[in-house]
Amino acid sequence: MTGGLTEARAALTDLVGDQAEHWDRAGLLPRDLLRKLAAAGYLCPQVPVAHGGLGWDSAVDGEFTAHVGSLCSSLRSIMTSQGMAAWTITRLGAEDQRAEFLPRLTGGELAAVAFSEPAAGSDLSAIGTRIVRDGDTVVVDGHKIWSTAAAYADLVVVVGIMDDGGAGAVVVPTRAPGVRVDRIADPLGCRAAGHADLRFAGVRLPVAHLLGGGGQFLPLVVTSALAYGRMSVAWGCVGILRACLAAAGAHARSREQFGRTLGGHQLVARHLADLLVAEQTALRVCEHASRRWDEGAPDQVLATVLAKHVGATEAARGAAIAVQVLASAGTRDGHAVARAYRDAKCMEIIEGSNEMCQLLLADHVLADS
DSSP states (O other): SOOOOHHHHHHHHHTTTTTTTHHHHOOOHHHHHHHHHHHHHTTTTTTTGGTTTTTOOHHHHHHHHHHHHHOOOOHHHHHHHHHHHHHHHHHSSSSHHHHHHHHTTTTOOEEEOOBBBTTTTSSSSOOOOOEEEEEEEEEEEEEEEETHHHOOOEEEEEEEEETTTOEEEEETTSSTTTTEEEEEOOSSSSSOOOOOOEEEEEEEGGGGGGGGGGGGGGHHHHHHHHHHHHHHHHHHHHHHHHHHHHHHHHHHHOOEEEEEGGGSHHHHHHHHHHHHHHHHHHHHHHHHHHHHHTTTOOTTTHHHHHHHHHHHHHHHHHHHHHHHGGGGGGGGGTTHHHHHHHHHHHTTTTOHHHHHHHHHHHHHHHHHH
16 A cells, blocks of 8 residues: 555545444544554655655645545544654654654554643643653653544653753653553544543653653744644645535535425525635645645745634534535434534644634734734
């Protein structure tokens, strides 16, 4: 299962098939499928070929992410988490750490990133997890919540505060003594994405697991992972909108009311037009953000935040429109648009809520004035 974007899209379409509804209802993805995708490099496609990845740029990775998002948002969420972990290791880790951990993520192991805590959500400066050096080891103590994919993960990149006051990111095996993983039951959206709370009680690891030696500036550590996550979520929202557009269009073409198809009624046609506008709007801001990312442009952070905000907003709006068009057919639990409605709402919260994105965008305006 290697090759280019076309082959990857076809492979994922075949592997997912009609299983997304079942996975959503069960709240579980097949672990062997996830390992198969990880071993193919599909869960973190931007990892360089030298480390076993596909070496894709953001634009190609984005289109693939959108395709996976159109099939199953829970699976796309796993991709986002694996990609965030790989990106953080790439950005913060030394070369020997990249050589150690990245091939594991492209060789079948699964990963997550742990930021949020009971008292630290949007305000990550309130992080209470501690990473303390002790000779040639580090000791991790803390409590993380709502870590996507953590229920499946072999490795978790944990962000915490060092004993010198700086920030650190440490790669923690979930089987290490002192690690506890508590799966979150019945989340609103992305039900099969393996959301979990994590507790670390005196988890002792070799200092080589501390990326870059630690002691970094907290915003740098956070931004390194969130930048990838926001881009991935934004492209995933394009996929949600494409799934909604396909379902609403098919329903409007086939169902008849008052002697004509639903699409023949002007108010329904307006909904379809609005859905198309939402999908195209999200797509274009994502394409722009990926171009800026791949060019290393100075405004790539702004473009990424914009893409995430617009993508999530349009996905939530578009999913609501799709439910309206399908009416009772779209409210059945597990149906594509019912899943989209729940999943899209979560996209307005994760990797920076709508409100946080708006504040970041406003800061940009004020800085330029």
